Amino acid sequence: MSLPSVTDRLATNRFVLDEEQCHITVNQEVARATGTAERIIACCPARVYSWAADGTVAVEYAGCLECGTCFAVASPGALEWHYPRGGFGIQFREG
Ligand code: SF4
Numbered sequence: 001m002s003l004p005s006v007t008d009r010l011a012t013n014r015f016v017l018d019e020e021q022c023h024i025t026v027n028q029e030v031a032r033a034t035g036t037a038e039r040i041i042a043c044c045p046a047r048v049y050s051w052a053a054d055g056t057v058a059v060e061y062a063g064c065l066e067c068g069t070c071f072a073v074a075s076p077g078a079l080e081w082h083y084p085r086g087g088f089g090i091q092f093r094e095g
Pocket of ligand 1: 043044045046047048063064065066067068069070071
């Protein structure tokens, strides 16, 4: 019996988007000056971060898996990250 792929397993998750409050804020100046921008774009497994046309870091927080990786690699002051408010965010479904 083969296991489902990671992509298939992630597809079973449910996201409840908090449209009134983003749980991630990038300090663009600090992120650029410290290399945090490149790190969070490279490390996020959900591709939440990307370069915007104006050179800032865009944040598509709706797809966040709440793994905390970006916060772990960010330099102090570059990123504000907290869990979404209760009832919002990802609901993992496995099995
Ligand atoms: S917590 Fe994880 S999934 Fe969410 S933005 Fe950070 S690295 Fe990406």
